Amino acid sequence: MATLVQIENLRKEFGNVRALDGVTFSVESGEWIAIMGPSGSGKTTLINILGGLDTPTSGQAVVDGTDVARLDEAGLTRFRAEKIGFVFQQFHLVQYLTALENVMLAQYFHSTTDEGEARVALERVGLADRIDHLPSELSGGEQQRVAVARALINQPKLILADEPTGNLDEANEQIVLRLFRELHTEGHTILMVTHAHSIGELADRRIDLAHGRLAHKV
């Protein structure tokens, strides 16, 4: 299998605080990686850098042949639109857009909108009857499934999920996790931040962070 993500000696400093202190690892295409560690260990920072939401202080983060650290603003924007699908703990749906429009928003920024495709994506996550609902009319689990549909709509190389079940109850957690399992089976590459061991177990590999360093690799 080809290496999709290659991270070399990645550092990120916020003022005096070292969020990442020389992290090196690689991810093969089609792998599901769980990134674990206590609060403040640098998990979110790592994900943000990989997703082009933040830039590292030094080091390399190559995703699908592109070094994120070297991209300029416009390059990062294209990178996010074309290669990355994000799923956030807080869902981050646009409150005044329907489920369908939230998915279409990602299409809009990527290239052109295709309403039919967006419908299919929502049907896939089991929201066929929720297509025209606003986020406020959806449960947390449903909102997160919209977010997953949105993350997938542009066929990203890499799905980044930051505690996707952190704000969900048990039942919804299961639904969302089942979705991620399906994605994994279909061959998507997933990097998921979590601190629940039960979820970490589902992944192919775990990367443990502590104080910005790799603590343990499985």
Next chain:
Amino acid sequence: MMFGRLLWKMLRSNRGRLAVALVAVTSGAAVISALLNLQFDIERKLTREFRTLGANLVISRGNALQANGDSSATPGAFGSPTLMDQSVLGQIERMRTPDVVAEAPFLYVVARAADTPVVVAGTWLDQISKLDPTWKLGGEWITSREDEAQCLVGRSVAQQFNLAPGGQIELGYLGRTAKLRVAGVIDAGGTEDNQVFVNLPVAQSLANLRGPEGQIQFVQLSVNGTATSISNYAEKLASSLPAYDVRPIRQVTEAEGNLLAHTRLLILSMVLLILLLTALCVLATMAALAMERRADVGLMKALGGSMSRILELFLAEVSVLGAAGGLIGCVVGVALAEWMGRRVFGTSITPRWDVFPLTIAMMVGVALAGALPLRFLGKIRPAVILRGK
């Protein structure tokens, strides 16, 4: 397609907040357009007010004067302006513009009434109330300039000869007499209180200056307009009446010019202050509205939206707000200006349509300026915005 759909959703998203912003823009635009309308109209309104000062142009033979031998009681006595042919009236009449409020020839004769000398002014009696709108009258105005049986007398004359409307006065001059009915008593609050006003033919008959080539002494005009437009009109008159001297009555025109300039400057500076303040107010509201969208901006950046595409959405949103508020505000502003016009001048304000695009452009400009802080979000990493700090 998607752009329009997103814009529509954004506009509908937070109706409460949007309403507040719209109210701010609308009231700002209303105040601005009302004041601009007023500002543009004020000069016209005020110059009209100044017409109560009376005539502001005099046409006479001016410097081409002749000495008149008979010093006791002839029209040309005491070096008063020399006579001129009344045919000039026809020429002036042909050049009359709607700005000419009133026009009247004058011929003064110092006649005798019951052996007392009295100044008799021969003029067009239908014009004098327009020439001097502050005159008060007991009795009736004379509405025809051909009426040779009636006259108006000044307050002091009425006192002196014990006259009341309906009474009789007999004027005599060098053997010629005119018996006239007093139609009204004028309270002019000036030297006119000492005069008797008759129609021009009566005075000409007394002075033996009547006929097809009847004589007058000067013509007074009350012309509406700014100092420049009045002097332009005076120049036009002067060039077509080369034999005559067309002179603005300086006391009136100069004071008028100064006062107008000061009043306009005063109102203008106040209007500018309010303009600035209103713009600031709208700016603050729009900035607050825009800043509420910062989380959306962060998310859209995370989804791969470029700053220019994101900004175009939000700028379109505030532009629509600015334009809508501006348009409604302009309509409200015209009503407001109308009210102010009625309150202040007692007449309506003529709405200036060029105020509309000006105000709307200003509102859109201010709204865009208010949304400008969003631009700075482009420099911030989306991770930071999403974290919500």
Next chain:
Amino acid sequence: MFARIVGQSFARNPRRKMLTVAALVVGMAVATATLTIALEVGDRMAREFRSLGANLLVTPQSDTLPLEIGGVDYRPVDEGAYLQESELGKLKTIFWRHNILGFTPFLDVPTQLAGSRVTDTTLIGTWYEHDVPVPDGTTFKTGLGTTHPSWRIRGRWFRDGANEAVVGMTLAARDPEAFAIGKKIQVTHSDGVSSAASLEVTGIASTGGAEDNAILVPLSFVQAYSGHHGQFRQLYVSALTKPADALADRDPKSLTSAEYDRWFCSPYISSISYQIEQVIPGIDVRAIRRVAETEGRILSRVSTLLWIVTLAALIAAGLAVAATSAAAVLERRIEIGVMKAIGATNTAVTALFLTEHLTLALIGGAIGFLFGAGLARFLGASVFGTPASPRIILLPVVLGLAALVALIGGLIPLRRAARFDPAPILRGE
């Protein structure tokens, strides 16, 4: 604790406060400036209107009919009544003496000229700059400069009491050589009673009236020349007045004593006329209606207009401040949510924020007043030529206004924030 929270809030987040204060400063500066101008405009404009010249005309009470055309009286000198020059000082003793800006007496006499192509003309005796003794021991300098400001001169005006003359423009044009500046002109009395006198021409005047066809000379010269020592026929008075209203036009005899006091103590043209008639018996004081009425109308229009504009400024200022206050409160919803979550009552939260707001309002209002004072000075100077100094009475008014708008602006969102449950606010919804 209350003070500590407010104090900390100021110390920790000065920048956010800056915006509210800035809005208050701008808003209150505009309010101060417009109020100052609006309060002063009546007085200023009234002064401006004096460029129209005199607005009161004083004549003897039992007079024969003046033969006046265009401001020059053509009556022979032995006809009609006269006024006493010595009484004029009394004008500066009336209640509204400071509103009497100037007065000029006139005495016209027909004359004949020797050595000129023009034989007949009128001598107008008047003052250009004359020192009038006032009963309180001071002197008052007045003359044509204040009552007839639109008159222009080439050369210079005659000196008071000198044998000098200023020739009207039209008259001068009839014999430019005889009436050149520096030339002597010989005048003889029409009836031949007085001996001839010689006058030096010092200037050519242009008045736009009948005076352009006459010769202006010092009053004392005409008095001596015509034998009417210390006398004159007409007095033009320029007085600062207040536009007439319902009270001004009523007959003073029909007023109740309270109304009479108010009438007497308002600078209406009618009350000033009345006061002049009281100090100089035997005279008739009349408002030159054309001037007085135009002035009154325009004055009341401009001041109404200005008050409306001021009102608009106040509303705009209020809106600006209220909008920023509201934004400031909205920004702190989370803080309010936390406070409520740990058990603060609505009253406590509201009191806390309002105190903070009031403090801001007073600071912003005070700074705004200072800026507004500067602005008013500048506006006054650029519009009327003299700076308008704000009245200190405006300070409490402006501070109160600032407090009011800040409270209204803050209270509405605060009430809304207080009504909601803390939970959704904390969740960030």
